[in-house]
Amino acid sequence: MSKAQSSAAAQKTAGTDKREVILTAALDLFRHYGYRRTSMEDIARAAAVAKGTLYLYFKSKDELFEAICRSLAEQVGEGVARAEALDLPLEPKLTALMEAKLGFVYRWILSSPHAAELVDSGSRLSEDVFGEVYDRFYNAVRHLVRGGVASGELDLNAVGLTEEATVDALIAAAYGAEKAPDEKMFHARLTAIIKLTLRGLRA
Amino acid sequence: MSKAQSSAAAQKTAGTDKREVILTAALDLFRHYGYRRTSMEDIARAAAVAKGTLYLYFKSKDELFEAICRSLAEQVGEGVARAEALDLPLEPKLTALMEAKLGFVYRWILSSPHAAELVDSGSRLSEDVFGEVYDRFYNAVRHLVRGGVASGELDLNAVGLTEEATVDALIAAAYGAEKAPDEKMFHARLTAIIKLTLRGLRA
Amino acid sequence: MSKAQSSAAAQKTAGTDKREVILTAALDLFRHYGYRRTSMEDIARAAAVAKGTLYLYFKSKDELFEAICRSLAEQVGEGVARAEALDLPLEPKLTALMEAKLGFVYRWILSSPHAAELVDSGSRLSEDVFGEVYDRFYNAVRHLVRGGVASGELDLNAVGLTEEATVDALIAAAYGAEKAPDEKMFHARLTAIIKLTLRGLRA
Amino acid sequence: MSKAQSSAAAQKTAGTDKREVILTAALDLFRHYGYRRTSMEDIARAAAVAKGTLYLYFKSKDELFEAICRSLAEQVGEGVARAEALDLPLEPKLTALMEAKLGFVYRWILSSPHAAELVDSGSRLSEDVFGEVYDRFYNAVRHLVRGGVASGELDLNAVGLTEEATVDALIAAAYGAEKAPDEKMFHARLTAIIKLTLRGLRA
DNA sequence: GATGAATGAGACTTCATTCAT
DNA sequence: AATGAATGAAGTCTCATTCAT
Numbered sequence: 001m002s003k004a005q006s007s008a009a010a011q012k013t014a015g016t017d018k019r020e021v022i023l024t025a026a027l028d029l030f031r032h033y034g035y036r037r038t039s040m041e042d043i044a045r046a047a048a049v050a051k052g053t054l055y056l057y058f059k060s061k062d063e064l065f066e067a068i069c070r071s072l073a074e075q076v077g078e079g080v081a082r083a084e085a086l087d088l089p090l091e092p093k094l095t096a097l098m099e100a101k102l103g104f105v106y107r108w109i110l111s112s113p114h115a116a117e118l119v120d121s122g123s124r125l126s127e128d129v130f131g132e133v134y135d136r137f138y139n140a141v142r143h144l145v146r147g148g149v150a151s152g153e154l155d156l157n158a159v160g161l162t163e164e165a166t167v168d169a170l171i172a173a174a175y176g177a178e179k180a181p182d183e184k185m186f187h188a189r190l191t192a193i194i195k196l197t198l199r200g201l202r203a
Numbered sequence: 204m205s206k207a208q209s210s211a212a213a214q215k216t217a218g219t220d221k222r223e224v225i226l227t228a229a230l231d232l233f234r235h236y237g238y239r240r241t242s243m244e245d246i247a248r249a250a251a252v253a254k255g256t257l258y259l260y261f262k263s264k265d266e267l268f269e270a271i272c273r274s275l276a277e278q279v280g281e282g283v284a285r286a287e288a289l290d291l292p293l294e295p296k297l298t299a300l301m302e303a304k305l306g307f308v309y310r311w312i313l314s315s316p317h318a319a320e321l322v323d324s325g326s327r328l329s330e331d332v333f334g335e336v337y338d339r340f341y342n343a344v345r346h347l348v349r350g351g352v353a354s355g356e357l358d359l360n361a362v363g364l365t366e367e368a369t370v371d372a373l374i375a376a377a378y379g380a381e382k383a384p385d386e387k388m389f390h391a392r393l394t395a396i397i398k399l400t401l402r403g404l405r406a
Numbered sequence: 407m408s409k410a411q412s413s414a415a416a417q418k419t420a421g422t423d424k425r426e427v428i429l430t431a432a433l434d435l436f437r438h439y440g441y442r443r444t445s446m447e448d449i450a451r452a453a454a455v456a457k458g459t460l461y462l463y464f465k466s467k468d469e470l471f472e473a474i475c476r477s478l479a480e481q482v483g484e485g486v487a488r489a490e491a492l493d494l495p496l497e498p499k500l501t502a503l504m505e506a507k508l509g510f511v512y513r514w515i516l517s518s519p520h521a522a523e524l525v526d527s528g529s530r531l532s533e534d535v536f537g538e539v540y541d542r543f544y545n546a547v548r549h550l551v552r553g554g555v556a557s558g559e560l561d562l563n564a565v566g567l568t569e570e571a572t573v574d575a576l577i578a579a580a581y582g583a584e585k586a587p588d589e590k591m592f593h594a595r596l597t598a599i600i601k602l603t604l605r606g607l608r609a
Numbered sequence: 610m611s612k613a614q615s616s617a618a619a620q621k622t623a624g625t626d627k628r629e630v631i632l633t634a635a636l637d638l639f640r641h642y643g644y645r646r647t648s649m650e651d652i653a654r655a656a657a658v659a660k661g662t663l664y665l666y667f668k669s670k671d672e673l674f675e676a677i678c679r680s681l682a683e684q685v686g687e688g689v690a691r692a693e694a695l696d697l698p699l700e701p702k703l704t705a706l707m708e709a710k711l712g713f714v715y716r717w718i719l720s721s722p723h724a725a726e727l728v729d730s731g732s733r734l735s736e737d738v739f740g741e742v743y744d745r746f747y748n749a750v751r752h753l754v755r756g757g758v759a760s761g762e763l764d765l766n767a768v769g770l771t772e773e774a775t776v777d778a779l780i781a782a783a784y785g786a787e788k789a790p791d792e793k794m795f796h797a798r799l800t801a802i803i804k805l806t807l808r809g810l811r812a
Numbered sequence: 813g814a815t816g817a818a819t820g821a822g823a824c825t826t827c828a829t830t831c832a833t
Numbered sequence: 834a835a836t837g838a839a840t841g842a843a844g845t846c847t848c849a850t851t852c853a854t
Contacts (some may be wrong), residue, residue, distance in 0.1 A: 036239055039823065053222050069332065116323030116327030120237070126834090159398050169395035176396075177814070192372035193379075196394070199403035201841045221813095242848060253815040253849080264849065422816090440729065442645055445844060450685035456819045526643070528723030565804050575801035582785030582802075587850065599766050599785075601807070606808035627834095647829060659828080659836040670828065 019057050022047045026070050027108070034114035035065065044172050069129045076104045084140045090148050091105045094141065095194050097175045099187075101137045107185050142167045148201070155203035166201065172196050222260050225250045230271050230311070237317030237326045238268065240258050268324055273331045279307045280336045287343045293351050297344065299399055301377045304340045312383050345370045351404070358406035371403065378402050425463050433474050433514070440520035441471065441527040471527055475535045482510045483539045490546045496554050498545070501600055504580045505593075507543045512592050513530045516584045548573045554607070561609035572607065579603050612689050628666050630781050632657045636654035636717070644674065644730040665721065672747045674730055678738045685713050686742045693749045703750065704803055707783045710746045715795050719787050757810070764812035782806050 029038040040061055044051045058064035063185035086096055090180035109115050145167055148154035156166050171194050180186035208289035232241040243264055247254040261267035266296050282303035289299055294326035312318055348370055351357035376396050435444040446467055450457045464470035485506035492502055515521050539560035551573055554560035562572050578598050586592035638647040653660040688709035695705055708794035718724055726727035744800055754776055756762035765775050782802050789795035 001302045036823095040825085041823085051824090052826080052841065053839055056838065061824070116319040116321075118319075119321065120317060120319030136264045153336055159395070159402055161395055161398075165391065165395055169392055169399055172379035172382060172392045173376035173399065174379065175382055176377060177404075178374035179375065179378055188368065189372055189375045191363070192364055192368055193400070194402045195378065196372055196403035199362055200399035200401070243850080244848075247816095254817095254849090256813080258850070259813070383818055407687055420836090442812035446846080458820065459818055460845080462817065465846095467845070472779055475807060491712075522723075522725040522729030526723055526729065528838095539737045554726065564703055565801075565808055567801055567804075570851080571797070571801055573633070575798055575805055578785035578798045579782035579802045580785060581788055582781035582783060585781060594779055595781045598768075598770055601748065601770075601811035602778055603802070603805045604780065605768055649829080650827075653837095660828090660838095662834080664829070665834070713849055 001085050005088070018047075018049065018053070018100065022054060022064070023068055023071060025166055026064055028069070030118055031114065034080035034117045036117070037114075047059070055108050066129070072108055073107075073129045076101060076130075077136065080133065080137050080140065083085060084136075090193065091198055092143065094144055094170075095191065097137065097140055097144070098190055098194060100117065101133075102174060103186070106178055107183065110143065111183065121132060138167065145170070145201075150160055154198075154201045154202060155173065156201065157198060158203070170197055183194075221252060221256070224272055225252065225257060225260060225267070226274060229267055231286065233268070233271070233321055234312075234315035234317065237320045239320070240317075257290060265324075269332065275308075276332050276336050279304060279333075280339060282307050283336065283340050283343060287339075289340055293347065293356055294397065294401055297347055297373070297401065300340065300343055300347070301393055301397060304336075305377060305381060305393065306389070309381055309383075310386065313388065330360075341370065341374065344374060348373070348404075357401075357404045360401060361403065361406065373397075373400055373404075424453075424455065424459070428455065428460060428463055428470070429465075429474055429477060432470055436471070436474070436524055437515070437520065440523045458501075470543075472535065478511075478514055478522055479535045479539050480508055482507060482536075483542065485510050486539065486543050486546065490542075496550065496559055497600065500576075500604065501597065502545065503546055503550070504596055504600060508580060508584060508596065511593070512578035512584055513589065514587075517589065527554065537547070544573065547560075547577060549577070551607075558609060560607045562607065564609070567608060576603055613766055626669075627656075628780075630664060630672070631658065631666055632677055632680060633671055639674070639727055640718070640721035640723065643726045645726070646723075647732060654704060671730075675738065680739050681713075681717055682742050685739075686745060688713055689742065689749060690748050693745075698763055699753065700803065700807055703753055703779075704800065705745065705809065706753070707752070707799055707803060710742075711783060711787060711799065712795070715787055716792065720792065738739070747776065747780065750780060754779070754810075761812060763810045765810065767812065768809060779806055779810075 013199050022043065023156065026038070026043045029042055029046055033042075034082070040051055040054055047054075054064065058067060070112055081092070083096040083100040084094060088096065109118055112118060142163065145154065145156075145163060149156060149163070156163060159166075161169065174190060174197075177186050177190040177193055212255060225366075229246045232245055237251070243254055245258055246267070246316065247257055251258075254278065255268065261270060283300065286296070286299040286403065287338075289296060291299065301389040311322055341355055348366060350358060352366070359366060362369075364372065377393060377400075380389055380393040380396055383392050426541060430447065432449045434445070435448055435452055439448075446460055447455055450460055451469070453460075457535070462471065464473060485505065489502040489506040494502065501552060515524055548569065551560065551569060555562060555569070562569060565572075567575065580596060580603075583592055583596040583599055586595050625650060627648040631652065635652045635700075636646070638651055638655055647659055649663055652673070653663055656663075663673065667676060689706065692702070692705040695702060697705065718727055721727060751772065754763065754765075754772060758765060758772070768775075770778065783799060783806075786795055786799040786802055789798050
């Protein structure tokens with residue numbers, strides 16, 4: 001590769017990188033110190049750029065936060081899609097789906113001591129940014145339940161729930177694992193909850 | 204009763220009242236506008252006292268918030284104690300316990316659009332303020348499970364969980380109901396989750 | 407006067423004064439350095455108060471400026487009213503009116519090297535704040551012209567102007583004096599212009 | 610013409626053009642939005658060049674503004690020279706001179722809603738940039754007045770003014786027309802003022 | 813106890829200017 | 834010559850907290 005090419009490549013990478021560097025630095029700070037306790041000055045320092053530079057990439061602190069959410073949502077979406085594509089029996093597949101959705105969020109947001117504030121800061125974005133991902137996830141679980149009923153593995157009548165209520169309950173119960181203090185506990189609880197709730201639905 | 208006594212009593216009552224008035228006004232504002240969006244000025248206005256007066260009762264905004272948390276924790280504790288005292292079969296009793304703990308929190312905190320921020324603001328207090336209440340709640344559920352196993356109604360071996368893991372899972376799953384958009388959904392999900400998980404534990 | 411009374415009086419004066427002190431300091435700085443070159447920090451320093459204090463009295467920098475304008479407008483209005491009440495022959499009375507309106511503005515605004523910017527900053531206020539004063543002034547001049555015509559001292563037909571156009575022209579011509587480099591020149595020009603234009607209207 | 614020459618010429622033309630394009634774009638923006646509300650970014654965009662390019666032609670925003678003033682001053686100077694050369698009777702010639710000086714300024718600066726700020730921004734330049742033009746204009750009016758006196762058409766003694774004071778007053782009064790809300794009113798007032806003041810000077 | 817005027821650190825954001833490419 | 838990403842000083846405004854009365 002010629003020097004010119006190398007230089008051009010470096011430049012492009014650098015340009016692209018800077019946005020990433022800022023996003024990474026900001027997410028890191030938000031996770032450690034929370035949204036309001038993290039100033040644009042802090043982010044600039046952590047990303048090794050000037051304060052003004054942040055505004056070249058993001059219109060405001062809020063938009064910077066939104067960009068982080070979009071990025072995370074995108075990654076969750078990809079994870080869910082991958083899990084959806086797996087060919088597995090009911091329980092492992094449900095576990096894979098939950099891991100993909102909840103596990104990712106847990107690792108990047110909920111494991112932070114300021115998880116709640118971050119979720120709150122992003123709450124107005126929830127609909128726009130996370131809505132689509134959630135829909136995909138919800139439908140995947142629903143499809144799984146329907147399949148389980150069709151194959152006779154599950155019996156919703158035994159607990160007297162509609163399909164929708166069942167899916168709601170399954171997901172809601174799994175969400176409960178997110179309060180875990182660390183990732184190991186998170187996995188243990190998630191697994192236990194899935195085992196319990198699925199057994200509760202078995203014919 | 205002498206005039207002096209009467210006056211002193213009135214003053215004390217007034218003083219106590221004022222504290223309550225402030226707490227009530229503050230909780231109301233926090234629920235509506237969130238912690239950071241609610242200024243001490245707002246609270247003072249809502250409580251019909253001067254800003255400086257707030258500092259006669261609470262050292263800082265954070266301590267005011269902590270006092271609210273303590274007050275709520277106390278009420279939750281009383282609710283849990285009441286539920287504990289009920290003489291009911293396994294499922295209704297577990298439901299009563301969950302309602303006492305989660306329902307109260309849901310109604311006062313989680314139903315707010317700023318629930319997440321409030322929880323975050325109170326997160327460092329969790330250990331101190333809510334810890335005791337949680338322990339009582341946890342032990343009540345544990346006692347219930349132990350009773351269920353002893354009576355043969357539950358069989359932990361069927362799902363391969365220890366008693367502790369089971370209690371953890373039951374509580375965690377129930378927590379999942381807290382994401383519900385309104386109280387009706389909260390109840391529906393909580394009931395469904397308990398039904399599901401308990402059925403999953405039945406012998 | 408008792409100490410308490412004195413103290414109370416001093417307090418009241420101090421409270422009232424602070425607003426005045428700020429207004430005075432701000433006008434002074436605006437006249438010397440212009441609107442945009444004068445920061446709120448500068449004003450606070452000049453008024454010997456903290457930055458935040460400015461916002462106790464004025465919602466924003468713009469409102470502070472508006473308050474100055476209102477105060478000046480009020481004073482102009484009073485001056486015009488006083489001139490209106492004078493019982494004088496045509497020329498001295500017109501001069502008195504012009505002095506009251508233009509002279510005051512000249513002394514407080516236009517003698518500043520940043521007059522133009524100040525006028526611009528206040529231009530959106532012009533209608534609201536200065537409109538009423540201008541109307542009073544305009545009508546006073548009109549009344550004077552009408553009286554001169556009635557008494558035969560003036561003859562609008564000689565220059566072929568309507569009454570309205572005449573008043574417009576008289577006022578406009580007088581405004582031209584405001585570009586003077588100092589107050590002495592301002593008076594000289596204003597007098598000369600009035601003399602010239604009135605002579606141009608004489609029968 | 611060799612290709613190199615052609616290219617150089619084109620480049621030079623383009624370079625010269627670019628300067629004009631920038632000046633034109635900037636004046637337009639300044640008139641619409643004012644000096645401070647117009648950013649170098651805005652100007653660059655309007656002129657379809659990069660921000661850095663502005664600094665190849667002008668050292669700073671202030672110098673860019675100064676260049677605009679010089680350009681306008683030059684045009685005013687030419688207009689005044691043309692009016693000076695006209696062979697007309699007193700009143701029409703004075704009107705032509707005033708039109709050339711004041712009318713041009715009115716059209717390009719004063720008709721803007723941000724006229725005041727522009728004048729202010731240019732005020733420190735006044736001496737240097739507009740001084741020469743003003744001198745020419747002033748002398749032309751003076752010459753006209755002197756001629757009027759010599760021919761017996763004007764009589765300064767009637768109003769008791771020196772020649773200098775008379776010229777000052779004539780010009781100052783005419784300046785008053787500049788506050789007009791639109792060009793039509795500007796002309797009407799200017800004409801009326803000239804008519805009035807000249808009549809005031811007639812023998 | 814009660815008040816509320818005063819404080820001032822600190823937050824977000826803008827924009828004229830520079831400089832490596 | 835031309836670019837435009839990067840800079841960072843400076844500005845406006847907020848708000849938890851203090852303290853003299």
